[in-house]
Amino acid sequence: MAHDTMAPAPEQAPEPPSPQRGSDIVWHTAFGLLLVVTVVSFILWSTGQISQSSHYAVLVVTILLGVFMAFNIGGNDVANSFGTSVGAGTLTMKQALMVAAVFEVGGAVLAGGEVTDTVRSGIVDLDGVPLDPMDFAFIMMAALLGAALWLLVATQMGWPVSTTHSIIGGIVGAAVTLGFVTGDGGWEMVQWGGIGQIVISWFLSPVLGGLVAYVLFRGIKQGILVYNEQADDQLRQLKVERIEHRERHKAAFERLDELQQISYTNTMARDAVVVSSPDFDRDELESDYYRELYELQDEAENLEAHRALETWVPLLAAGGSVVITAMLLFKGLKNLHLELDSIGNFLVMGMVGAAVWMAVFIFAKSLKKQTLARSTFLLFSWMQVFTASAFAFSHGSNDIANAVGPFAAVLDVLRTNEIGAESAVPTALMVTSGVALVAGLWFIGRKVITTVGTGLTKIHPASGFAAELSAAAVVMGASLLGLPVSSTHILIGAVLGVGMVNKAANWNLMKPIAMAWVITVPAAAAVGAVGVVVIRGIFG
Secondary structure, three states: OOOOOOOOOOOOOOOOOOOOHHHHHHHHHHHHHHHHHHHHHHHHHHHOOOOOHHHHHHHHHHHHHHHHHHHHHHHHHHHHHHHHHHHOOOOOHHHHHHHHHHHHHHHHHHHOOOEEEOOOOOOEOOOOOOOOHHHHHHHHHHHHHHHHHHHHHHHHHOOOOOHHHHHHHHHHHHHHHHHHHHOOOOHHHEOHHHHHHHHHHHHHHHHHHHHHHHHHHHHHHHHHHHHHHHHHHHHHHHHHHHHHHHHHHHHHHHHOOHHHHHHHHHHHHHHHHHHOOOOOOHHHOOOHHHHHHHHHHHHHHHHOOOHHHHHHHHHHHHHHHHHHHHHHHHHHOHHHOOOOOHHHHHHHHHHHHHHHHHHHHHHHHHOOOOOHHHHHHHHHHHHHHHHHHHHHHHHHHHOOHHHHHHHHHHHHHHHHOOOOOEEEOOHHHHHHHHHHHHHHHHHHOHHHHHHHHHHOOOOOHHHHHHHHHHHHHHHHHHHHHOOOOOHHHHHHHHHHHHHHHOOOOOHHHHHHHHHHHHHHHHHHHHHHHHHHHHHHHHHO
16 A cells, blocks of 8 residues: 555546445435525525515526535535545545535635625626626526536536636626627627636646646655555565564474473573563573564664654645645635735744644654554545645635625625626525535535546545645645636646556546536536526516
8 A cells, every 4th residue: 555556547437336325315314404494594584685576586596596506516626626535545425525514614604705706707898788787697697507507417427627617608608698689799798818718727727737746746655655665575574584583493492302491491581581671681681582583673673664754744744734824825715814914924834834744743653553554544644634624625715606606796686786896795695505515515426526536546645645735736826826727627637647656547537527628618608608598588
C-alpha cells in the first residue's frame, strides 16, 4: 500500500455498489422527508414575501426549479469534491454525506453572502435590451431548468461537469431565444469573449490541475512512499533474520549434552534478568543469543523506518494547511468581510500552518508501533479529510450561487417587480439550497463519486490528498491571477495527474467526460431555449 502502485484502470468506470436496502431505507426516508419538509416550509415562508397572489404559481415553480438545481449540484459537484475521499477508503459514503452536510450548509449559511449577482457570469448583456421584469424572471427560471436537467443527465452517466458552465449555458440559451421571440435582442446579447474563456478553461483547468498534482504526488511518492516501501522491505528482512537467529540457536541448544544445556539455560536466565533492567549494560550479557538479538535490534533502530513520515508529512501537512487557509480567507470567507490586511492574512496562515505541523508531527510519532503501511494510510487519511472539508466549505460559500443566484433573482423580481443588479439572499434560501445539495449527494451522487474515486485511477489517501491539495492550490492561484478556470475540471485533471505518476490513468473514461465538458454549454442552452418559450407561454 505504501508504494501506491495500481493496476491499469478499466475502460469504463465500474458501477457503484448498490445501496444496502435494509440499512439505507432509513437514510432514504430521512433525507426524503427532510427535503420535502424544507421545501414546503420555504414555500410557505416565501409566499409571505410577495404581495401579488397572482405570482404564487411562478413562485412555487421557481422554488422547485431552484431546489432541483441545488439537488443536482449536490449529485455532481459535491460528489466530485468527495469522490477521492470515498474512493481512497478514507470516508464511507455516509461519512462523506455527514461531512458534506456540515461544511456545505455551514459554508452556504455562514459565508454565502447576503447578496448575489443576478447574472453572475456576465456572459449575457441584458442591460442593452428593453427587458420586462417578468421576462427576466422567465429567463432565470429557464436557465435553472436547462442547467439542472443537463446536470442530472451528466450525473446519471457518471460525468463530473461544471455547474457554472451549465448555468451559463442555460442563461445564454434562454436570453437569446427570448430576444429573438420579442425582437429585442439576439446573438449580439452574448458576450463571446466570455464564451471564449470557457473554451480556454476546458484546456487550462485540467492541464494546470494535472501538472501541479503530478509534481506534488511524484515528490510524495519518491520522498515518502518509495522510502517507506524500501524500509518495509528491510524490516521484513530483519524479521526473517530474527526467525533464523532463533531457529539457529534452538538447533545449537539441542546438540548440547545435558550438562551443557543446564549451563546454557542458567546463562540465558541471568541474561533475561539483566535485560529486564531499564538501564542495563550490554557488556553484562553472557549469551550469544541475546548479544546477536540486540545487534539485530540496533539495525532496526538505525533504519529509522518512520523517518519520512515524521519529517516530510508534517511539513507537507503544514504547507497544505496554509494553502487551504488561504483559499478560505480569499475565497470561502470573502463574503464575511473580515477586513484583514495582508499582514493579518499571513499571520493567520502562519499560525494555522505551525499548529498543523505540530499536531501532525505528534500524531506521526505516536504511530511508531503501527506498520508503515498503516501509519501512512492514517496520516494521509486525516489530511485528506481536512482538505475535503475545506473544499466543501468553500464550495458551499461560493458555488451555491449557481443555484441561489437565478433563484434569488426571480424572488427579487416577484417581490419588487424590478430587475436589480444584485438580489438579497435570505438565510432560509441558503438553508433550503444546502439541504437540497446534501440530498442530491445522497440520492444520485454515487456514480460521479465512483468515476472520480475509482474510475479515472485508483486512489490511495496519499494520492487523494495530493489531488485535492493541488486542486485547491490551482483554484487559489487562478482566482488571484484572474485565469478562467473551472474547479471541477481542475480536480479531474489533478486526479489524472496522480494517475499518470502511477501509470494508471484511465484515458478511455476521460474521453466521454471531455466530450461532456464541451457540450455542457450548448446542451444547457438548448434546454433553456425551449424552457423559456414554454414557461413564458404558460405564465406570460
